[in-house]
Amino acid sequence: MKLIVMLFGLLLASAPSFAGPFPKGDAKIGKTLHGKSCVSCHVSMVGGDGSAIYSRLERKVKSPQQLQARISGCNANAGANWFPEEENHVGAYLNNAYYHFK
Ligand code: HEC
Numbered sequence: 001m002k003l004i005v006m007l008f009g010l011l012l013a014s015a016p017s018f019a020g021p022f023p024k025g026d027a028k029i030g031k032t033l034h035g036k037s038c039v040s041c042h043v044s045m046v047g048g049d050g051s052a053i054y055s056r057l058e059r060k061v062k063s064p065q066q067l068q069a070r071i072s073g074c075n076a077n078a079g080a081n082w083f084p085e086e087e088n089h090v091g092a093y094l095n096n097a098y099y100h101f102k
Pocket of ligand 1: 034037038039041042053054058059060061067070071074075076077078080090094
């Protein structure tokens with residue numbers, strides 16, 4: 001019994017620090033990809049630097065799953081032809097910068 005408790009403690013202690021819903025994404029790469037393919041259309045919709053589409057009060061995305069789905073959808077619309085890893089990078093960027101999902 002003691003051993004099990006000890007092993008469990010060890011497991012908890014060795015768990016990697018939590019990296020949010022896009023652990024494989026690199027926000028820096030995401031920022032560059034996003035700037036290339038995503039900003040201009042959002043700017044034409046909301047003005048400014050386009051980021052208001054992510055920070056407006058009535059924004060649509062309410063979960064990491066929805067964020068993922070929206071990135072895929074807009075990726076297809078934009079014709080960016082990103083691979084899933086690239087969508088992950090952009091997910092990490094948008095989550096760090098705007099959505100802050102845990
Ligand atoms: C052709 C125009 C266009 C392009 C290009 C585009 N988007 Fe969008 N984006 C939209 C529209 C339209 C919406 C929906 C606005 C609404 O529902 O009010 C949107 C909304 C979003 C949202 C949800 C915002 C919210 O309400 O929380 C995300 C996230 C997003 N886009 C990501 C991207 C990404 C990532 C790219 C680059 C691959 C991209 N978009 C490129 C048109 C575009």
